[in-house]
Amino acid sequence: MAVHNHPPDHDHAHCRTTALARAEERCLESGARLTAIRRRVLDVVLDKHQPVGAYDIIERLVEKGHERAAPVTIYRALEFLVQQGFVHRVESRNAYVACTHSHATDETVVLLVCETCDEVSELSTSAIAETIAAAAGRVGFLVRQPVIEIVGRCKRCNGLRNPAQAFNQIKPKPLAV
Numbered sequence: 001m002a003v004h005n006h007p008p009d010h011d012h013a014h015c016r017t018t019a020l021a022r023a024e025e026r027c028l029e030s031g032a033r034l035t036a037i038r039r040r041v042l043d044v045v046l047d048k049h050q051p052v053g054a055y056d057i058i059e060r061l062v063e064k065g066h067e068r069a070a071p072v073t074i075y076r077a078l079e080f081l082v083q084q085g086f087v088h089r090v091e092s093r094n095a096y097v098a099c100t101h102s103h104a105t106d107e108t109v110v111l112l113v114c115e116t117c118d119e120v121s122e123l124s125t126s127a128i129a130e131t132i133a134a135a136a137g138r139v140g141f142l143v144r145q146p147v148i149e150i151v152g153r154c155k156r157c158n159g160l161r162n163p164a165q166a167f168n169q170i171k172p173k174p175l176a177v
C-alpha cells in the first residue's frame with residue numbers, strides 16, 4: 001500500500017513539471033493529442049492539490065492571460081485528461097485534481113479528500129481493487145472506472161505527527177438504544 005502525501009513543504013514546481021512531462025511522454029507513446037488547450041487545462045489543474053471546477057479553470061486561464069474559453073471546451077479537455085488518467089474527477093466536489101504519480105488508467109483510485117483544507121491525496125492498493133472487482137463480478141457488474149472517495153481530515157489538519165495516532169483517536173460511538 002502506498003500513500004501519496006503532499007506536505008506543504010514539498011517541491012510543487014517539481015510536481016508540476018514531472019506531471020506535465022509524463023503527460024507529454026504518454027501522449028507521444030499512445031498517439032493521443034495533447035493539444036494546447038488540453039495542456040493548459042492540465043497546467044491549471046496542477047496549480048494545487050485541491051479540486052478545481054470547470055468554471056474556476058476558465059477564470060484561472062483568463063488570469064494567466066488566455067482568451068476566455070467556452071465551458072464546453074473546458075469540459076471536453078477535462079474529459080480527455082480524465083480518460084488519459086492525467087486528471088481524476090472528484091465527484092463529491094464536482095471538480096478535478098491532477099494525478100501526480102503514474103499508475104495504470106484502469107487502476108483503482110482511492111482519493112482521500114480533506115474536508116478541512118480540501119487537499120486530495122491518493123492511495124493505491126491492489127487489495128481494494130481486487131475486493132471491488134470480485135464483489136462487483138459476483139453481481140455481474142463490470143467495473144469501468146473505479147474511483148473511491150474518502151472524506152476526512154489530512155495528517156496536517158489533524159495535527160498528527162504520527163499517523164498511527166489516528167487509530168487511537170477514533171472512538172466508536174456508543175450505540176443508541
Ligand SMILES: [Zn+2]
Pocket residue numbers: 006010011012013015016049100
Ligand atoms: Zn505538488
Ligand SMILES: [Zn+2]
Pocket residue numbers: 088098099100101103109122
Ligand atoms: Zn492517480
Ligand SMILES: [Zn+2]
Pocket residue numbers: 114115116117118119153154155156157158
Ligand atoms: Zn487537510
